[in-house]
Amino acid sequence: MDKKQELEKLRAGYTRYIRAFELISIGINLVLSCYLLGAYPLSIWSYIVLLVMTWLLADIISGFVHWFADTFGKVDWPIIGNTFIRSFHEHHLDPKSITRHDWIETNGNNFFIGIPVLLLVLLFENEISAQVVVGICLLNIWTSLTNQFHKWAHQNQVPQIVDRLQAWRVITQKSEHLVHHRYPHDRSYNITHGRLNPLLDRIGFFRGLEILGEKVLRFRNNRHI
Numbered sequence: 512m513d514k515k516q517e518l519e520k521l522r523a524g525y526t527r528y529i530r531a532f533e534l535i536s537i538g539i540n541l542v543l544s545c546y547l548l549g550a551y552p553l554s555i556w557s558y559i560v561l562l563v564m565t566w567l568l569a570d571i572i573s574g575f576v577h578w579f580a581d582t583f584g585k586v587d588w589p590i591i592g593n594t595f596i597r598s599f600h601e602h603h604l605d606p607k608s609i610t611r612h613d614w615i616e617t618n619g620n621n622f623f624i625g626i627p628v629l630l631l632v633l634l635f636e637n638e639i640s641a642q643v644v645v646g647i648c649l650l651n652i653w654t655s656l657t658n659q660f661h662k663w664a665h666q667n668q669v670p671q672i673v674d675r676l677q678a679w680r681v682i683t684q685k686s687e688h689l690v691h692h693r694y695p696h697d698r699s700y701n702i703t704h705g706r707l708n709p710l711l712d713r714i715g716f717f718r719g720l721e722i723l724g725e726k727v728l729r730f731r732n733n734r735h736i
């Protein structure tokens with residue numbers, strides 16, 4: 512299958528069911544987040560500390576999910592195959608396609624990731640501290656919005672406030688992210704803000720995980736594009 516045919520096949524995977532899945536994911540995630548954040552107010556300093564900590568953690572999580580999808584993910588896997596894996600593969604073949612996705616298509620998958628975690632928090636909310644509850648909610652906000660940051664890194668024109676946030680490297684910068692788009696797409700996986708990419712690439716963090724996945728867990732390496 513040539514590149515054009517593969518791209519058309521991946522694009523055809525974006526059905527109205529996937530659209531409904533995205534809309535429902537965004538709705539459930541927002542309801543759970545608003546409820547939990549409203550129920551556990553903290554001091555302004557606690558919010559600031561937790562925002563910074565979760566900002567760092569979200570970057571590593573974004574890299575891990577991205578690396579896993581690129582390296583071992585297969586489009587025919589149930590649930591995550593036609594959602595996450597398909598969109599990562601489509602993105603390598605046509606990096607600008609993300610700029611043509613609307614807000615729901617861009618962010619729906621990432622809003623889904625947080626739902627099981629928020630449900631667990633809800634289940635055990637009496638057994639964990641308010642700081643942990645709020646921390647998980649803030650982490651969920653960073654991870655839910657990560658693909659929006661990623662989309663902005665591919666856009667030629669962004670709103671002025673986004674341009675400032677990129678310049679301060681609060682969110683992913685275009686030049687930082689484009690390192691990942693050079694063949695064979697094996698570095699700069701983090702896409703929340705990417706500040707940790709140089710360090711993780713230098714120490715071979717994801718190459719180490721790759722060896723672990725192949726040799727210990729017997730995953731097949733699918734990084735073909």
Ligand SMILES: [Zn+2]
Pocket residue numbers: 577581599603691696
């Ligand atoms: Zn990638």
Ligand SMILES: [Zn+2]
Pocket residue numbers: 602606661665688692
């Ligand atoms: Zn990209």
